[in-house]
Amino acid sequence: MKYRLGLSAALIVFLTALISCSALASAEDSPTKTIQLNLNQPQVEEEPDNFSEKYQQVMQEITISEEAAAVVDQIKAAVEDLKDLAVDINITEIRERRNEEVVLHLMVSIEHKLARIEFNEPSAVRGMILVANQAEMQVHIFQPVTNVIVVRGLEDASKEALVALSIGQDLTQLTSYFDFSQYNVDILEKVELEGGVTDYLLQVDAPEEEIWYVRVRDDSWFPHEISVYEGEVLQGTMRLSNVELDPGLSVEEITCLPDAKIEKM
């Protein structure tokens, strides 16, 4: 995860990638429900290389306690089994002594291949609604400033986002947002909450000298706070609240937009 580029950026790309992935198959399509990226490139047969060997080698070098490994597996399983999701996201990014905050509501239906973002903060994007439809390969963006719904091709919009974020070179990382199994993970803290719920604080040694502090509770196993440090310096924090896993979102709930003129680009 390229938190160096900003948590908000990462989130948008994550969303874009989610709905761009044609292989986000439903449970009927794939029993394992792995996330794969379809980058609209012609598929070629895998050439034999030593990637798997190197991967195994790297994995063997990772030290992780049994308890930490169990937590990591639970998180991974929670994400893998998702059909749809609704969550409030608060992203605070620290840029040159300034805190930049993005608040949004995210709804994703893997089953219907739809995603919706409602921006609440900052004011520069407040009221904007973005609906991405992977089946139709379109993005609808409601623009309050013109009271118009702009329709764009999903592929073009994805490229815009990726170019803006400069991470188009390594899209495969998008699939591992909540998969910490490839990193060294320590449990720093375990707090027993009311109702028998345990809150874990994980330290994840991420690549490029980044350290992620991930908070997750064992009632959902969905991370509710991720802080990113570069060395000793806090880069930003993403808080996830009002998480609804598999709430059964309907197509109408995700795609409804204000009554406005539609302009195709």
Added chain:
Amino acid sequence: MQPWLRNLLVLGLIGFVFLAASQVALAFEAEDLPFSFGPQGWQTGLGLSQETVKPMGLLGYEKTGIGGFLTQAEGQEQALSWFSGHKQVILGNIGYSLELFGGTTGRPILSTFPSGTQPHVGAYGEFSRMYGSVGHGLAGQAQLSVSEVGEFEYSIIPYVQFTRQGVWRFSVSLGSSFGFGLSYQEPRERVKLDIALVSEGLSMHVLVSLSEHPLTLGAGLTQEQAQVFIRYWF
């Protein structure tokens, strides 16, 4: 100023606007035939417009275009014309636009309401900032008459805007004339309404687009004149 020089200036400006603003104007994408009735009697003509849209990031875009119309009034020797080139940029909740124009009729309110005036050139700019369903903005217009007098007019128009069953805008006009304005735009822009009370008096304009037919109906009323028109788009 000599009439030939005046006409040359207007034509020159129109040519400049076309050349400067058109990017790939291989063909006009919207054409219409306006038929109107007003103080000059029946007027008919032709309107053309061309616009290109370029995405700017995920949440922004830029529109560049040209447009204009030419109408001939019954029994009048000179045709009325109005041409412009414009650029609009939208970035999130921030939008701004710039328009350069020239012609022999006033800048259209909502749409074309031809009313003869001195040949002129001018510029219109607008900055808009929304905060979700409410926002504010500032518009400004300057116009120089291409005549012997060379009259200069300008106006600065701050406004507030909110969205509720459409877009409502309340504005104040400052500058060469003082007044207040109210405009309403139905959510799908099928109905537009503009009411202004300025030094010259009260004016009202309404525009209705028929969604099933390529027609736009308009009516305008000012202290001096009333006008109705039909525009047929093809």
